[in-house]
Amino acid sequence: MFLSRAGELMGASLEWRTVLQRLAELAVPVLADWCAVDILSDVGSLERVAAAHREPEKVPLVHELFRVAPVDWSASGGIAEALRTGRPVPLPREREGAPSEVIQRLGFQSGFVFPLLARGRVLGALSLMRGDAGAGFGDTDLEVALELARRASLSMDNALLYEEARTAQAYSERLQNVTAALCRAATAEEVARVVVHDGLQAMGAARGSVAELSSDGCLHLLSCFGYLSEWMNAFEGRNIQGVPALVRTAERREAQWFQRLEDVLPVAGIAVDDLLLMGEGARAVLPLVTDQGVLGFVGLAWSAPRVFSPQERAFLEALAQQCSQALERAALYGTLRERGERLHHALQMGKEAEERLFFLLEASRALAEHLDDVEWTLEHVARVAASSVASSCLVELVGPDGSLRCVASAHQEPSRDASVLQALGGEGALSLSRECFVTGEPRFVPDVDAALCERMAASDGHRSLLEALRPASLLAVPVRTRGRTLGVITLGTSLPQRPLAMSDVAMMEELARRVAVALENASLYRDAQAAVRLRDEFLSVASHELKTPLTSLKLQHGLIDRALGPESRARVVPRLSTAMRQVQRLASLVDHLLDVSRVSLGRLTMEPTEVDLGQAVRDAVERMEEVFTVAGCVVRVDIPEPLLGRWDALRLDQVLVNLLTNAAKYGAGRPVQVSATEIDRELVRLSVRDEGIGIAATDLPRLFGRFERAVSERHYGGLGLGLYISRQIVEAMGGRIDVQSREGEGSVFTVHLPRAPT
Known part of the structure; x- marks a missing residue:
């Protein structure tokens, strides 16, 4: 029965500190007069996380003993030997360095230390002590204690695995948010600010920075936090040859992890005093690597030593990779802007660069915002292209039969749209588009003359299409992803518009890549x-x-x-x-x-009939009498007069039962008050008040969501659907449901219902 009870208590929570405290409290006084649980941290130090004594007022003494007499790792016997060997070890009666007055007050005649083992590693130790003379540990006691330690180890290991899973999910969500923000960053400084504020600061680091590496090996600080201005001024423009850690990071193209200050000192290239000013904790340096080389570095520093978990390393490495790609994109945007400015000042052609940039940003915005309507998105992209960088645009995607079919088309002159669409219904893609599709490479014709049009017009349909487009230059780029060609985007310009240039090829290739990503995302959606x-x-x-x-x-x-x-x-x-x-x-x-x-599925229907709300409440309370008795709740119903209305009786009863059940569950042992009143001739109000645990302000906005919960499912059962369903029912009857709550003060759920369906 004892071990069964132990299994139930330790399995009731996935928070390992709670599990170990329950373990200590369970062992006293069944197995020992007092008990302590010590856990090994990631950096190898020992921490006392749980304690219990048959006299609760002496629990602080158990923790005090650990502080004043820490474990001697070189000593034989006791906790140190149990952690080293992974075997139970008896505790000596005389502990070196332990204050005798504390030992006497706690009571100690015999004791045993049992290691907590899981998956081949030592997690910590369970210490059991008895204070009565002659009350040693028999074979049966040792077997029970060993089994208790084994179950505690498994329970703690499960809790640690659960924490790791939640941490991995949090890292994944954070990385998705950073990636989304990086997609909107157009400059290197904006990219660095996103990485610093949305990525690095969330890691709990005391300091962090993103630096760009110039072609001559000098550093340019893009963004940082936690550093003094003097350090930032000294850092700007410094050559990495004076910092061995950065040199090694760039040469190996892999992250460098330093768990403590002593690890980084040999390769820091910075004075020890300067390093001490920044703390004695862990450091990490990650390279920003692309196909072009090392673009820069991400650096982090913590105030205390730490062990970098695999999840933390993977997150930071993924963050650095996203930062590298964003910086590369920002460099592309910067190149386009810089080229546009040069053309504008030198050849009065800045408008072209502005048109390209506007087109790329507008197309990217449309591709990102309309995953549920790809056809509209592609048509919008075609219209933007035809009105800014070209005269006409065709978007063709591969069909089920493997051939190209036009899914979007646009012309700068709306009067020509009809002729273009009519021609597209004929022979299909132009030879230029087919070549692009087959080879997977862009096809660019800067000057289309009559002879070339004649060669491309393999049929009457193609001839009609070329007559409708009247191209002076043509560009076809493939839409590719994961080694597959999904389609082709064809641009054409007509006189007097400027012909397409090589700069348009790069822009359209970038657009094609984004279209490919959008198509793949739409498919996943x-x-x-x-x-x-x-x-x-x-x-x-x-x-x-x-x-x-x-x-x-x-x-x-x-x-x-x-x-x-x-x-x-x-x-x-x-x-x-x-x-x-x-x-x-x-x-x-x-x-x-x-x-x-x-x-x-949109199948929730209402069948309204004449209902007295007061009688419905009393009937529901009467049916739930046993539930409130078990919960220890006294229910007061305050409905002085009949409140008639046309509602679905079964659905209304379902809402009442959900709210009353909620009050009994979270307000156990305290009174529950149900009241209803008439607001006016058209509207009534129902309130259910409890004085239970209440709801945190951060949880209120999502309380009525599907499968949402504001408490641990381990302590309170259910699927998190009652309030969601209640809200849907109330809204289907034309009403609304609200909640007011504060932690520790209970909750009030209020339902407003029209007397007749709206």
Whole structure:
């Protein structure tokens, strides 16, 4: 029974410190008079994380003993030997360095240390002490303690794995947010600011920086935090040859990790005093690498030593890679802007560069904002191209049969759109577009003459298309991703517009890459939407299918209850009641899933009838009398007069039961008040107030979301659907539901309902 209880308590939480505190409290006084749990940190130090004593007021003494008499790692026996060997070790009665008065107050005659082992590594140690003379540990005690330590190790390991999974998810979400922000950064400084503020500062570092490396090996600081201005001034323009750590990072093109100040001193290239001013903690240097070479470095410094976890390293390396790509894109944007300015001042052609940049940004914005409507996006891109950088634009994608088909077209003169569309319905892609599609390489014709048009006009359809476009220059670029050509974008210019130039080739190749990414993202988006629909349909079917055996099971329980005789009733009825409650709970969960699928599929319907809200509340409270009794809640109903309205009686009852259940669950042991009143002739208000744990302000905005919870699912059951379904029902009846709450002060859920459907 003891070990079974231990398994239940340690399995009830995925927070490892909570698990270990429960372990210590469980061991006292069954196995020991007092107990302590010590854990090895990532840097190899020992930390006392849990303690218990049969006299609770002496628990601080257990922690005080650890502080005044730390573990001697070179000593034999005791905690140090248990951690070194991974085997249980008895504790000596005389501990060197331990204050005798503290030992006497705690009571110590015998003790044992049991290592906490999981997956071949030592996590820490469990120390059990007895204070009565002659009360040693027998074989049975040692076996129970060993099993308790084993289960505690597994439970702690599971909690650590859960923390690692949550950390990985948080890193993934943070990296997605940084990537999205980097897509909007157009300059190197903007890229660096995003990386610093959205990426590095979130790592808990005391200092961080992003520096660019010039062609002559000098550093240019783009953005930083935590550094003094004097250090930044000294850093600017410094050659990396004087900093061995940066030289090694650039040569190896891999990150350098320094867990403590002593590790970085030999390769720092900075005076020790200057390093000490920046703290004695860990450092990390990551290169910004592209195909062109090392663009710069990302540096971080912490105030204390640390061990870099694999997840942390992977996140920082991915962040550096995203920063490298963003800097490369920013360099491309900068090159385009710089070239445009030179052309504007020298040859009065700055407008062309502005048009290209505007076109690229406008097209990129459309591609990023309309994943659910790719055809509209491509048409918009074609229109922008035809109105800014070209006279006409055709977007052709490969069809199911492997041939190109036009999905978007636009002309600078709207009157020609009809003739272009008519021609596109004929022979398909031009030879120029087909060559581009087959080879996967751009095809650029800066000067299209009559002879070339004749050669490209392989059919009457092509001839009609060329007559409609009247091109003076043509450019076809492939839309490629993952080694596949998805289609071709063809630009054409007509006189008197300027002909296309080589700079347009680079711009269109960049656009084609973004179109390819947008097409792939749109495909993933459609797949995700289809998966969501399939899930909702599955939930609907599964819920319907589950209700049949549940109904049969309820009937069988009823028949068993009726068939019980006087002798067996006393033994069977308690267990039968438990089974019936569990079946009812399962039926409620199935109903919630069914309602969610109905909401998602748009099948939640209302059947309004004449209902007295006050009587509906009293009926619901009466049915839930047992629930409130178990929860220790006294329910007060304050509805002085009938409140009639046309509502769906079953759905209204479902909302009431959800709100009352919520109040009983989170306000256990405290009173619950239900009130309703008439606001005016058209509107009534219902309130359910509890004095329970309350809700944090940060959790309120998402409280009515699907599968959202403001508390741990380990401590409170349910799927997080009750409030979501209640809101959908209330809104379907034309009303609204709100909540007011503060942590530790309870919650008030208020429902406003029109008397008649709106």
